[in-house]
Amino acid sequence: APAAVMAEGSGGGSGRGPPAAFRRWEQLRRRAATPWARGLLAVAAGLGLVYAVLRVPVRLRDGLAAVTVFLSTLTPKFYFALTVTSSFISGLIFVFEWWHFRKYGTSFIEQVSVSHLRPLIGGAESSPPAPAACSAGDGESSRQNVPECKVWRNPLNLFRGAEYSRYTWVTGKEPLTYYDMNLSAQDHQTFFTCDTDALRPSDTVMQKAWRERNPQARIKAAHQALELSNDCATAYVLLAEEEATTIVDAEKYFKQALKAGEMIYRKSQNCHSQSPQHEAQLRRDTNVLVYVKRRLAMCARKLGRIREAVKMMRDLMKEFPLLSMLNIHENLLEALLELQAYADVQAVLAKYDDISLPKSAAICYTAALLKARAVSERFSPETASKRGLSTAEINAVEAIHRAVEFNPHVPKYLLEMKSLVLPPEHILKRGDSEAVAYAFFHLQHWKRIEGALNLLHCTWEGTFRMIPYPLEKGHLFYPYPSCTETADRELLPTFHEVSVYPQKELPFFIHFTAGLCSFSAMLALLTHQFPELMVVFAKA
DSSP: OHHHHHHHHHHTOOOOOOOHHHHHHHHHHHHHTSHHHHHHHHHHHHHHHHHHHHHHHHHHHHHHHHHHHHHHTOOHHHHHHHHHHHHHHHHHHHHHHHHHHHHHSSOHHHHHIIIIIHHHHTOOOOOOOOOTTOOHHHHHHHHHHSOOOOEEEOTTOOOIIIIIHHHHHHHOOOOSOHHHHHHHHHHHHHHHOOGGGGGSHHHHHHHHHTTOSSHHHHHHHHHHHHHHOTTOHHHHHHIIIIIOOSHHHHHHHHHHHHHHHHHHHHHHHHHTTSOHHHHHHHHHHHHHHHHHHHHHHHHHHHTTOHHHHHHHHHHHHHHOTTOGGGOHHHHHHHHHHHHTOHHHHHHHHHHHSOTTSOOOHHHHHHHHHHHHHTTGGGOOHHHHHHHOOOHHHHHHHHHHHHHHHHOTTHHHHHTTSSOOOOOOSEEETTSHHHHHHHHHHHHHHHHHSTTHHHHHHHHGGGGGGTSOSSOSSOSSSSOOOTTHHHHHHHHSOTTSOOOOSSOOOOOHHHHHHHHHHHHHHHHHHHHHHOHHHHHHHHHO
């Protein structure tokens, strides 16, 4: 205030002395600085302190007396109601915490305290500064080395109308999640549409059909497209996937799609160099043709014509060698295993089980199965513990450890320690969704080889002794990603218990609320059984 007054006085621009208010303030400040004034202030402060010291015990004594009187008037029914209520509330908190942990993998109380309360209190942890020696290039390379949770199209996905819908009719459960079906809709729009669809009315209708959420609306749009043009291959594809209720009906639709797709593909080849729009149309027609041929081969496999399916897959891989990203070789591996053509399986693995190519559970576990096949029939844990492992057995065990490190969820499904569900249309590599998809189709191949599952049962858990914990670095692959649980919960149905690796310990607040609920319930029981004794104990 004096500074403001001084500024106001000086801002007037006059040559007069300081104003009266400023002079009075200066006089008071000088008088307070005298020794007798300081002594008077010290005496007043001392008296206040003595009053507070003498008054606080009196108030505490009065407060304790009031609390004693209040407690003496309480009845046993009050204590019983209090303990029952506290037990009920803590039990509700415990149930909610347990549900939240099972669904999301985290403690709700801990998540709220970290996300909302810590910033308010000011306890947000600051991240440590980056080392000065780390350049921008090093940071970029380190980000590239971190594996990401990328979702892939399941190469062995089932037919919606002939398989997924039948499951729903029988069980009343939906095997596909909305997230999974939304990814499929995006795939269909990417593979089966292009900029030139507006030139053909049937393609325009199908472009809208792939965006429809209602299955009946999609089927109706496909029939409308066929009314406009009976050579619309994508309309036959949609009907084969969603309207056909049997594999035989689906195969009929795909044969019609193949006939129409080949004709359109040849037209696109003749004029693809005319403009960029025609090149995009050729890519779309190529995608349609490859998809139809692949699904026809899968229909043949499901109908028991396995050699025909193998031939179709080999021809497709030779005709379109650049489309290896579609993982057609995994379909081929499964069909060759069904034929028990293990030499051909080994030849396919020699080409695709390469260090420069992305791995999958099908690649790693099929390689382990072939090596286990050579020793599993004569393998015995007792004999191996006495004489040691032979070279072939060591190779088989190492192959199993390699496969388990890539996807640790698969063995529980192969050993039937966890129940299977229908595989989703998309999978997450190294995740539970990939394990479900692999075991759903390959469990029969492991059972067919005598002793293979026994060897897997005896050796798969030894993998975890070779992997550092916590998972700071892997052994043969990148460290296991931490984002698989969240993505798998989105891909797999809610009635399936998602496998989690590594297993998470129960949060502190679940233990705390469980203990609080149990302690309150015990007090309520004691109060109900011995009311007088518990009242005396509470008053004491």
